[in-house]
Amino acid sequence: xxxQMTGAEMVIQALVDNGVEHIFxxxxxxxxxxxxxxxxxxxxQHILVRHEQGATHMAEGYARSTGKVGVVLVTSGPGATxxxxxxxxxxxDSIPLVCITAQVPTTLIGSDAFQECDTVGITRSCTKxxxxxxxxNDLPRVMHEAFHIANSGRPGPVLVDIPxxxxxxxxxxxxxxxIGASRHKSYHPATSGDARAIEAAVxxxxxxxxxxxYTGGGIINSGPEASERLRxxxxxxxxxxxxxxxxxxAFPGSNPQWMGMLGMHGTYEANMAMHDCDLMICIGARxxxxxxxxxxxxxxxxxxxxxxxxxxxxxxxxRTDLSIVGDSGLVLEEMVRIWRTKTNQPRxxxxxxxxxxxxxxxxxxxLGFKNSDTTIKPQHAIKxxxxxxxxxDVYITTEVGQHQMWAAQHFPFEMPxxxxxxxxxxxxxxxxxAAVGVQVAHPDALVIDIAxxxxxxxxxxxMSTAVQYGLPIKVFILNNExxxxxxxxxxxxxxxxYAHSYSESLPDFVKLAEAYGGKGIRCSDPxxxxxxxxxxxxxxxxxxFDCLVEKHENCLPMIPSGKPHNEMILPDFEDDIGAVIDxxxxxxx
Amino acid sequence: MNAHLxxxxxxxxxxxxxxxxxxxxxxxxxxxxxxxxxxxVGLFSARGYNIDSLTVSETEHEKGLSRxxxxxxxxxxxxxxxxxxLERLVPVHKxxxxxxxxxxxxxxxALVKVAGSGEHRVETLRLADAFRAQVVDATTESFVFEVTGxxxxxxxxIALMVPLGLVEVxxxxxxxxxxGPEGM
Numbered sequence: 125x126x127x128q129m130t131g132a133e134m135v136i137q138a139l140v141d142n143g144v145e146h147i148f149x150x151x152x153x154x155x156x157x158x159x160x161x162x163x164x165x166x167x168x169q170h171i172l173v174r175h176e177q178g179a180t181h182m183a184e185g186y187a188r189s190t191g192k193v194g195v196v197l198v199t200s201g202p203g204a205t206x207x208x209x210x211x212x213x214x215x216x217d218s219i220p221l222v223c224i225t226a227q228v229p230t231t232l233i234g235s236d237a238f239q240e241c242d243t244v245g246i247t248r249s250c251t252k253x254x255x256x257x258x259x260x261n262d263l264p265r266v267m268h269e270a271f272h273i274a275n276s277g278r279p280g281p282v283l284v285d286i287p288x289x290x291x292x293x294x295x296x297x298x299x300x301x302x303i304g305a306s307r308h309k310s311y312h313p314a315t316s317g318d319a320r321a322i323e324a325a326v327x328x329x330x331x332x333x334x335x336x337x338y339t340g341g342g343i344i345n346s347g348p349e350a351s352e353r354l355r356x357x358x359x360x361x362x363x364x365x366x367x368x369x370x371x372x373x374a375f376p377g378s379n380p381q382w383m384g385m386l387g388m389h390g391t392y393e394a395n396m397a398m399h400d401c402d403l404m405i406c407i408g409a410r411x412x413x414x415x416x417x418x419x420x421x422x423x424x425x426x427x428x429x430x431x432x433x434x435x436x437x438x439x440x441x442x443r444t445d446l447s448i449v450g451d452s453g454l455v456l457e458e459m460v461r462i463w464r465t466k467t468n469q470p471r472x473x474x475x476x477x478x479x480x481x482x483x484x485x486x487x488x489x490x491l492g493f494k495n496s497d498t499t500i501k502p503q504h505a506i507k508x509x510x511x512x513x514x515x516x517d518v519y520i521t522t523e524v525g526q527h528q529m530w531a532a533q534h535f536p537f538e539m540p541x542x543x544x545x546x547x548x549x550x551x552x553x554x555x556x557x558a559a560v561g562v563q564v565a566h567p568d569a570l571v572i573d574i575a576x577x578x579x580x581x582x583x584x585x586x587m588s589t590a591v592q593y594g595l596p597i598k599v600f601i602l603n604n605e606x607x608x609x610x611x612x613x614x615x616x617x618x619x620x621x622y623a624h625s626y627s628e629s630l631p632d633f634v635k636l637a638e639a640y641g642g643k644g645i646r647c648s649d650p651x652x653x654x655x656x657x658x659x660x661x662x663x664x665x666x667x668x669f670d671c672l673v674e675k676h677e678n679c680l681p682m683i684p685s686g687k688p689h690n691e692m693i694l695p696d697f698e699d700d701i702g703a704v705i706d707x708x709x710x711x712x713x
Numbered sequence: 714m715n716a717h718l719x720x721x722x723x724x725x726x727x728x729x730x731x732x733x734x735x736x737x738x739x740x741x742x743x744x745x746x747x748x749x750x751x752x753x754v755g756l757f758s759a760r761g762y763n764i765d766s767l768t769v770s771e772t773e774h775e776k777g778l779s780r781x782x783x784x785x786x787x788x789x790x791x792x793x794x795x796x797x798x799l800e801r802l803v804p805v806h807k808x809x810x811x812x813x814x815x816x817x818x819x820x821x822x823a824l825v826k827v828a829g830s831g832e833h834r835v836e837t838l839r840l841a842d843a844f845r846a847q848v849v850d851a852t853t854e855s856f857v858f859e860v861t862g863x864x865x866x867x868x869x870x871i872a873l874m875v876p877l878g879l880v881e882v883x884x885x886x887x888x889x890x891x892x893g894p895e896g897m
Contacts, residue, residue, distance in 0.1 A: 248752060249759050253803040256747070273803060310744060310806045436797035439790070 126298055131260045132157035132291040135224060138267035140167045141299050144195050146186065146564050147171070148179040152199025153239060155226035157291035171564055171593060174585035176203050178557040180210020181583065184219045185561030188544045189519055191347055193275050194561065196223040201239030204285075205246065209551060211281045212250040216548025217370060218345055220279035222270045223251075229289040230258050243285045252280030258287065260295035268305030276306075277313025278434040279345055314433055317450025317458065325405070325429045325446055326462045332403035332471070334478045335363045338386065338415075341370030341547070342408015342432060342452045344540045350374070350453030351540040354407070357460050362470035364482060366394035368409045369532055370547045377536025383482070384491070387415040388683050389529040392490035392692055393482055395681075398423050399689035400481070407431045408452040411441040412548070421688030431455045490681040491533050492695050500650050502527060502602045502673040506534040506574065509600060512657045518570045519562045521545065523555040523579030526608035526679040531574040553582030556599055560586055563595040570598070570661070577603040577670075578627050584636070590666040591641040598660050598667045601633060604675045612678050615701055617685075617710050637668035648672035685709035732788035736765065737812040738819060738889045739796065742897055744804040745771045745779040752802050753781055762787060762795050766821075766864075768886040778806070780897075782889050809897055811889050819889045823867045828855040829878035837877045844870045855880070 129137065135158050139147065148171045151159045162170055173179040176198045183194025194214075198207050204225040214221045228237040244256045253273050255266045263286070270282040300306075329335060337358060343350045351374045358365050358381050365375045366383040375382055384391035386398055395417075398404065404426045409415070411430075416422045422442055430437075430444040431452055438447040448455055493503045506527075520535060521544040522528040528545055537543050544562060546554035555573040563571045573580070580601055590597050610625040634644030643663050647656035647670070660667045680695045686709025693704060743749050750769055757764050766784040771777075785795060792810065799808045811817035825846070827837050837856060841848065846860035860870050864887060871882055891897070 244748060245751070248748065249755055308803075311803045434801070436794060436801055440794060 126296050126302070128294055129297050130157065130161070130291065131257075131263050131286060131293050131295065132161040134260070134263045134295065134297045135267065135286065135291070136161045136165055136168060137297055138264060139195065142268065142271040143192065144168055147195040147197055148173055148182040148186070148561065149197030150176055150179060150199065150203060152201075152203050152226065154200035154228055154288045155197065155203070157288065158197065158224070158226065158286070170197070171560075171589065173557070174588050175583065176206035177209050177553065178560070178583050178586040178589065180207050180214065180221065180223065181551070181554050181557035182561030182564070182586075182589075183221050183223075184210060184214050184217075184554075185521060185544045185558030186565045187219050187221060188344070188558075189541050189562045190565045191541065193220045193222055193271055196221060198223070199226045199239065200228055200243070201241045203239075204241055204243040208246060208250055209549075211247055211283065213546050213549040213551045213554065214281040215250055215252065217546065218279050218341060219281070220274040221281035222274050223281060223283045225283060225285045226291070227256065227285045227287040230287045231289065233287065243283070247283050250281070251283045254283040254285065256285045256287075257290055260290050260293035263290065263295065264298050265303050265305065268300040268303050269308065271300075272305045272308065273311060277311075278342075314435070314449045315451050315454060317431065317448040317455040319458065321446060321448045322455060322458045323462055325448060326459055326466060328403055328427060328429060328446065329361060329363075329405065329459075329463070330466060330471070332363075333474060334397075334400060334402040335361070335471075335475065336383075336397050336401045336404055337363055337365040338367075338398065338404055338406045338409055339365060339371045339374055340368040340407070340409025343371055343374040343456075346408065346451050346453035348540055350408075350451075350456055353453060353456035353460055355379075357456055357463065360460065360463050360470060362472045362475060363405075364397060364479070366390070366398065368412070368415055368547070369545060371409060372532060372543045373537035373540045376538045378538060382536075385532050387412075388417070389533065389679055389681065391533075392488050392681055392694060393485035395683065395689040395692060396485045397482055401426045404428045405431075407456065408433075410434075410437040413441070416442060417683045418686055418688045423689070488694060490692070490694055493677070493680075496674070497650060500648065500653055500671060500673045502604065502677055503530050503534050504650065505600075505602060505653065505671050505673060506530050508653055509572070509574070509657055510535045512654065512661060513570060513572070516570050517566075518542065518572065519544065519559075519566060521555040521558040521562060521571070521573045523573070523575045524550045524552045525576045525579060525610075526604075526612065526677075527574055527576040527579075527602040529609075529679045530602070535574070552579035554579075556580055556583050556597070557586045557589075559597040559599070560590050560595055563590070563597050564593070567595075571596075572598045572600055575599050575601045576608060577601050577605065577630060577633070578607045581631075587637070587640040587642060587666060587668070594665070596663070596665050596667075598669065600660070600669045601671060602673050603630075603633070603670050604673050604677070605630060606675055608677070609679065611676070615678070616705055617702075619702060633668045633670035637666075640666070642666035642668060644668050644670065646670040646672070685712040730788065732790055734786050734788050735792070735812075736784065736786045737792055737810055738817060738887060739783050739785065739799070740809045740811050740889060740897060741781040741783065741799055742806040742808075743779050743781060743802075744806070745777045746804055749779070749804050750781070752804070753783070753799065756798055756802065757783075757785075757795075760794075760798060762791065766886040768888050782887055784887050807897055809891070811891055814891060817889045817891050819863055819887055820861055821864050821867055821885055821887050822859065822861045823871070823882055823884045824849070825858045825860060825871060825874055825882050826855060826880040827858070827874050827878050828880050830854055833877050837874070840870070840873050840877075846870060
């Protein structure tokens with residue numbers, strides 16, 4: 125349906141045609157025509173945020189929990205620059221976003237006009253792709269392409285910068301199919317993997333004696349079917365499964381083959397199994413430095429299969445023996461099919477000694493901690509939160525720091541798309557707005573931001589958004605009055621000199637919640653914790669829960685900087701933690 | 714320089730580099746659209762790759778395609794990454810490592826300004842003739858030569874001009890194409 129309309133109307137029509145129901149944004153001078161077009165329709169609901177960074181994290185939470193593209197609309201200049209953190213976050217974690225930024229009129233570009241900035245220049249390195257649309261007749265194609273690029277291949281953020289005069293200009297609108305946006309002339313992401321390589325992978329799996337599945341966010345991105353196929357393949361093979369932070373939920377936390385998360389704060393059994401395995405099957409993960417530890421001592425005896433949709437992820441950080449470029453879901457499906465044609469038995473007997481060894485590592489209980497009757501231990505608080513919400517459809521977001529790692533360790537997931545966290549960029553302030561975005565997509569679900577008192581203050585103002593739209597998010601703040609992870613590293617590396625890592629002049633979170641029009645709850649007594657959590661869950665509206673926890677608890681287990689997987693600090697560690705990391709390791713982050 | 718050989722500062726890049734850096738010429742076929750050069754150059758600087766030479770021009774007007782020729786120095790592992798990272802850019806159609814694919818033709822053009830008088834001028838012209846450099850501008854006390862060829866030939870010509878009164882040089886950077894009937 126070719127139809128004449130203004131650029132601003134095209135933006136709205138393109139959103140509708142690409143299945144967008146919600147958009148997170150903040151108006152401003154250059155964006156007014158689009159806002160005016162939005163005002164005159166009711167197909168797309170706009171959520172008014174309090175800061176553009178909040179809009180991007182909301183869109184990320186929305187996208188991660190639904191598999192759909194998250195959409196952001198901001199104005200020129202500061203609107204665009206404030207969105208940069210969230211765009212970078214989405215790029216690092218492969219989250220599909222379309223960010224529409226308004227720009228000063230084409231006639232003023234380059235004149236240092238009011239609220240002008242070089243948006244495409246600034247965002248070139250923090251988007252998968254970006255566009256400056258100077259002609260209204262290019263706008264429909266660019267909008268449809270943006271959605272296609274954001275959500276195909278390795279997903280990521282795409283930015284469309286639209287000058288104000290282009291928003292006013294009249295042009296011909298064409299729909300996504302008429303334009304053929306999915307038939308891009310130079311962008312052709314991989315889909316199914318090479319059949320022979322997949323068969324070779326299965327043959328290697330059939331001979332493995334110490335195998336491990338190392339899975340990541342690529343399985344979540346591929347869609348719920350990929351998680352189903354992973355479960356099927358794990359059952360068929362009998363192999364153990366571990367996952368990165370981004371991949372939690374793809375495999376059920378209750379399954380006996382689940383080893384827990386791997387990496388810097390992963391379980392002892394997962395890291396030891398990675399170190400000692402003879403076959404590593406990496407699916408949709410990218411050998412990030414939090415995962416590998418010391419590269420030259422990483423899993424010395426293993427043969428490695430790497431499945432990834434992004435060819436540049438393969439062989440980037442570590443050697444790979446067999447690479448399969450393709451969508452993890454399709455590759456898993458093919459692996460299941462080929463496995464079935466070759467055998468109808470899991471390799472239970474052949475890998476029994478391996479499992480025995482794994483059980484030995486498990487018996488170290490690396491997630492253990494000393495509980496207390498008088499002080500709430502942060503790990504205990506998360507475990508109680510898990511028990512109180514068990515059986516409900518619960519979505520967890522986090523900020524960044526110790527609480528994030530404790531949540532990953534102590535809050536198991538059964539389903540994909542239930543865990544939203546900032547992995548690659550490590551953005552403090554992600555969790556609260558992400559929870560808002562998740563709640564917009566799932567109005568009846570239970571959405572909890574497991575937070576720290578330092579992180580949550582970075583985007584606290586989005587409480588106001590939650591109240592405005594009646595979004596009953598629960599912000600569960602593990603308040604240790606410290607930037608806990610920074611404090612832990614200062615103990616590890618800097619002689620316990622706590623340079624600016626404690627939270628002074630903290631707000632009264634209960635009063636703050638009330639000031640925003642939400643509910644505040646405070647708890648510092650382990651005996652009252654369950655009742656307080658129940659009170660939070662029973663309240664129909666946004667809650668700030670100020671959970672006062674042990675101040676100097678360390679997040680363990682931990683692979684210290686510069687150490688390999690088999691040199692973890694375990695919770696029963698008694699020596700001086702400041703002496704663990706050597707000179708070389710001190711330089712690392 | 715050689716940023717990829719240094720500890721990345723991000724984490725755990727403790728493995729000593731065992732591969733030797735090599736000089737390779739990459740040919741990159743891209744859509745001729747605004748910002749494409751910035752994308753390519755930005756990728757090199759953001760990831761710490763080297764650019765020794767860079768040449769860009771539209772090559773197929775009807776299809777809106779440009780060819781970027783970039784000469785880089787990197788270890789084989791990093792060269793693979795450079796190619797794959799370039800291919801991730803949305804407007805990039807193809808990346809060919811001309812050096813890896815066999816002996817490619819490589820040419821560069823330089824304009825060389827030389828000032829002098831007397832015997833120097835005669836010697837300058839004699840050498841220019843040997844290098845098949847053309848005089849494109851002449852005054853009573855100077856010449857501007859146009860010289861084309863492999864970069865090594867141009868290097869030699871410039872080196873010879875130094876004692877004869879070299880004033881300044883501009884070079885186009887490398888243009889390269891594969892031999893034989895196949896196109897990119």
